[in-house]
Amino acid sequence: MEHTNPSMRIARAPQGLPAPEDFFLVDEPMPRPGEGEVLYRAVYMSLDPSMRRKLPAPEGVPAPLGGTRQVGELMIAGLPPPARGHTGGFVGQVAESRHPAFAQGDLVQGGCWWQTYQCVPGDSLEKLPEGTRLGEALGLLGQHGFVSWCGMRNIGKVKPGETVLVSAAGGAIGMIAGQLAKADGARVIGIASGDKVQYVVDELGFDACIDRKAENVSDALDRLCPKCIDVYFDNVGGDVMLAAYDRMADFGRIVICGMASEYNAPEEPFGASLRPVLRKRLRIEGFVVYDHYDDQFAQFQAEMRALIAAGRMKYRIEVIDGFANAPEALARLLEGRNKGKMIVRLGPDPTG
Numbered sequence: 001m002e003h004t005n006p007s008m009r010i011a012r013a014p015q016g017l018p019a020p021e022d023f024f025l026v027d028e029p030m031p032r033p034g035e036g037e038v039l040y041r042a043v044y045m046s047l048d049p050s051m052r053r054k055l056p057a058p059e060g061v062p063a064p065l066g067g068t069r070q071v072g073e074l075m076i077a078g079l080p081p082p083a084r085g086h087t088g089g090f091v092g093q094v095a096e097s098r099h100p101a102f103a104q105g106d107l108v109q110g111g112c113w114w115q116t117y118q119c120v121p122g123d124s125l126e127k128l129p130e131g132t133r134l135g136e137a138l139g140l141l142g143q144h145g146f147v148s149w150c151g152m153r154n155i156g157k158v159k160p161g162e163t164v165l166v167s168a169a170g171g172a173i174g175m176i177a178g179q180l181a182k183a184d185g186a187r188v189i190g191i192a193s194g195d196k197v198q199y200v201v202d203e204l205g206f207d208a209c210i211d212r213k214a215e216n217v218s219d220a221l222d223r224l225c226p227k228c229i230d231v232y233f234d235n236v237g238g239d240v241m242l243a244a245y246d247r248m249a250d251f252g253r254i255v256i257c258g259m260a261s262e263y264n265a266p267e268e269p270f271g272a273s274l275r276p277v278l279r280k281r282l283r284i285e286g287f288v289v290y291d292h293y294d295d296q297f298a299q300f301q302a303e304m305r306a307l308i309a310a311g312r313m314k315y316r317i318e319v320i321d322g323f324a325n326a327p328e329a330l331a332r333l334l335e336g337r338n339k340g341k342m343i344v345r346l347g348p349d350p351t352g
């Protein structure tokens with residue numbers, strides 16, 4: 001029988017970085033939508049470092065490697081229904097609908113399994129606005145843009161002239177977070193590796209960028225932020241977080257967005273004393289983007305569209321072809337060997 005529905009399942013618990021052998025590609029039967037459901041074809045899948053945390057842990061290995069999925073199960077991106085579509089990791093096109101709000105051909109966001117054709121409750125899908133380019137819907141105008149915006153607007157609250165530090169500055173969220181701070185009049189320092197270091201300065205307009213693999217991050221921070229850091233947008237946790245934490249200004253704000261350095265770590269990293277939090281009256285606040293969709297997503301989209309139209313928001317996407325290449329790409333992302341936001345193309349893009 002012809003391959004109709006390529007799907008990726010988990011073959012075994014990874015030892016360290018995920019490898020192609022940890023997954024297997026199968027042709028699953030084409031699902032049929034029930035009443036109130038939609039069958040849609042996934043066009044792009046967002047590749048996120050936190051996917052590492054969803055994979056099972058080898059036996060006897062302690063947290064944080066213990067994930068939510070088991071050997072033999074489908075791999076997952078985003079959240080399963082009933083979570084709403086824009087919280088998922090896919091964009092695609094409706095193939096068949098048994099839900100009154102959707103028709104064949106509609107562009108949608110939603111679904112969560114590493115599967116080309118998925119049947120999902122129509123209520124969990126989001127219809128994408130007319131004129132949306134599917135690639136953009138996963139990046140600037142989608143969850144990654146919104147995560148950056150929520151962190152900066154709700155916690156960072158950048159003022160003109162402040163010094164803002166962004167880790168994983170050349171990644172999906174860091175690229176946008178830094179440009180938002182620039183648009184607010186801040187001096188922005190990035191931390192990245194590889195060719196992203198040059199890219200965030202030359203193309204995105206950051207004031208400087210530390211190459212975390214080529215120099216000592218603490219020394220570089222002393223050189224570049226002698227008057228301390230007002231806002232640290234933390235995408236990575238670990239040692240970089242500790243170096244920044246030590247160099248915060250009084251009343252500084254630390255936006256805890258993610259802990260990418262820890263997702264593939266064999267054990268919980270060493271924590272730090274909270275004394276500077278008291279002494280410097282710091283505000284350290286974590287956030288999860290899912291809490292903000294209902295009340296802030298529309299405001300974010302309007303602001304982001306205006307910045308894009310004014311030429312003040314750039315973005316780099318690395319496209320990977322097919323589920324088969326996704327595990328190796330995920331390993332590259334976790335190590336910092338990506339070139340911008342990584343998305344996996346699963347079929348023809350009707351928006352070009």
Ligand SMILES: NC(=O)c1ccc[n+]([C@@H]2O[C@H](COP(=O)([O-])OP(=O)(O)OC[C@H]3O[C@@H](n4cnc5c(N)ncnc54)[C@H](OP(=O)(O)O)[C@@H]3O)[C@@H](O)[C@H]2O)c1
Pocket residue numbers: 047048049050147167168169170171172173174191192193194196212235236238240256257258259260261262287288289290332333334335336337338340341
């Ligand atoms: N709060 C929320 O609601 C929310 C939602 C979605 C995602 N997130 C989080 O946001 C963060 C950024 O996500 P993203 O998709 O934009 O990923 P990303 O930044 O494109 O990828 C992660 C990057 O972290 C850096 N990194 C890896 N290991 C490191 C280490 N040991 N030390 C320092 N840096 C290291 C690498 O970049 P360099 O090598 O270039 O430094 C790597 O490419 C992630 O932690 C993710 O989980 C949060």
